[in-house]
Amino acid sequence: MTELLLELKGITVKFGGFKALDDLDLILKAGELRAVIGPNGAGKTTFLDVITGKVRPDEGDVLFKGKSILKQREHRIARLGIGRKFQSPRVFEKLSVFDNLALAAAWPKKPMPLLLESTKRAETERINQLMSIVNLQTKSNVLAGSLSHGQKQWLEISMLVAQKPDLLLVDEPVAGLTDEETDLTADLLKSLAGENTVLVIDHDMDFIRRLNSPISVLHQGHVLCEGDMKTIQTDRRVIEVYLGQPEQEIL
Numbered sequence: 370m371t372e373l374l375l376e377l378k379g380i381t382v383k384f385g386g387f388k389a390l391d392d393l394d395l396i397l398k399a400g401e402l403r404a405v406i407g408p409n410g411a412g413k414t415t416f417l418d419v420i421t422g423k424v425r426p427d428e429g430d431v432l433f434k435g436k437s438i439l440k441q442r443e444h445r446i447a448r449l450g451i452g453r454k455f456q457s458p459r460v461f462e463k464l465s466v467f468d469n470l471a472l473a474a475a476w477p478k479k480p481m482p483l484l485l486e487s488t489k490r491a492e493t494e495r496i497n498q499l500m501s502i503v504n505l506q507t508k509s510n511v512l513a514g515s516l517s518h519g520q521k522q523w524l525e526i527s528m529l530v531a532q533k534p535d536l537l538l539v540d541e542p543v544a545g546l547t548d549e550e551t552d553l554t555a556d557l558l559k560s561l562a563g564e565n566t567v568l569v570i571d572h573d574m575d576f577i578r579r580l581n582s583p584i585s586v587l588h589q590g591h592v593l594c595e596g597d598m599k600t601i602q603t604d605r606r607v608i609e610v611y612l613g614q615p616e617q618e619i620l
Contacts, residue, residue: 373435374399374536374566375420380429382415382590389415390426391590397536402562404577405570406601407587413570416587417538421453422446434535452534456541458521462514466505466524469513470496473528499527503557519550523557530561537561539569543576555579 375397382390390412397403407413418424420431422443430437438446447453461469474492500506503523508516513524522542529537539558543551555576561567562582571577577584577598584601586594594604601607 372399373397374401374433376432377416377419378430378432380416380419380426380431382412382419382424382426388590390419393429393587393591395585395592397566397568399535399566400563402559402567402580402582403569404580404582404584405568405587406572406577406584407593411587412590413587414540415590417453417540417570420446420538421451447534450533450535451538452529452532452536453538454525454529454540454542456544458518458525460513460516460521460524460528462512464513465510466500466513466516467496467509469524469528470499470531473531474499495531499531502530502560503527504553517550519546519554522546522550522554526554526557526561530565535566537565537567539567541571542569543571543573548575551576552579 373396375395377393377395380390380393381388393412393416405413405416415424419426422438422441422445425439431439433446433449433451438449441449461472464472471492474495497506500509503526505516505520505524505527508520513521516524526537526539526542529539542558543554546554551573556579558567558569559580559582569580569582581598583595583597585592586601586604586607588610593610594601594607596604
């Protein structure tokens with residue numbers, strides 16, 4: 370039986386009189402690739418904020434590897450093995466691609482060792498492997514600030530992987546990308562699943578379809594429907610909720 374990695378149980382988050390999340394339940398298995406979709410206001414960002422400890426729910430519990438993490442601070446949750454990629458790429462633009470990955474892969478995360486010690490051979494091999502995965506091996510000495518938007522997204526994803534989290538939370542990774550970059554990003558995330566557990570939030574229907582993964586639809590702060598793309602597109606509740614909206618808005 371596949372191990373449960375993450376479980377959200379009855380999560381409710383209130384901002385004033387508004388419920389951003391309403392009795393939300395979700396289970397994520399180790400090694401799984403999961404897509405989460407929904408229109409603006411469905412609670413997707415708050416959902417990630419709860420998992421990472423940025424927002425504490427009014428009700429419910431979050432279990433990671435079978436243990437509650439509700440009382441943990443953000444940095445402690447990150448150290449437990451939950452990594453998050455935000456919508457806009459966050460890389461060190463004045464450092465090279467290699468040095469960005471060296472900082473991400475280095476351990477322990479203390480300022481002086483990071484600044485003074487040379488990269489160990491094993492770390493160098495790991496960095497080269499990561500650059501190869503995201504097709505940046507020819508950009509090793511290039512400053513991150515000169516990369517295209519898509520390449521910055523790939524660099525940040527590889528920096529996240531370099532930290533070896535058990536769970537990767539990836540928020541809208543293809544916003545602003547070309548069609549080719551979008552396809553490559555989908556293929557990248559698919560390749561990471563299995564060895565990693567990956568949860569992806571996005572609106573792009575073609576991208577979600579290319580992931581070919583289970584999908585959770587959020588609506589008004591709770592999970593409305595779960596299943597593959599065919600199940601989602603033919604579900605009566607999803608059709609009723611999004612009736613009259615363009616297909617692109619649905620996903």
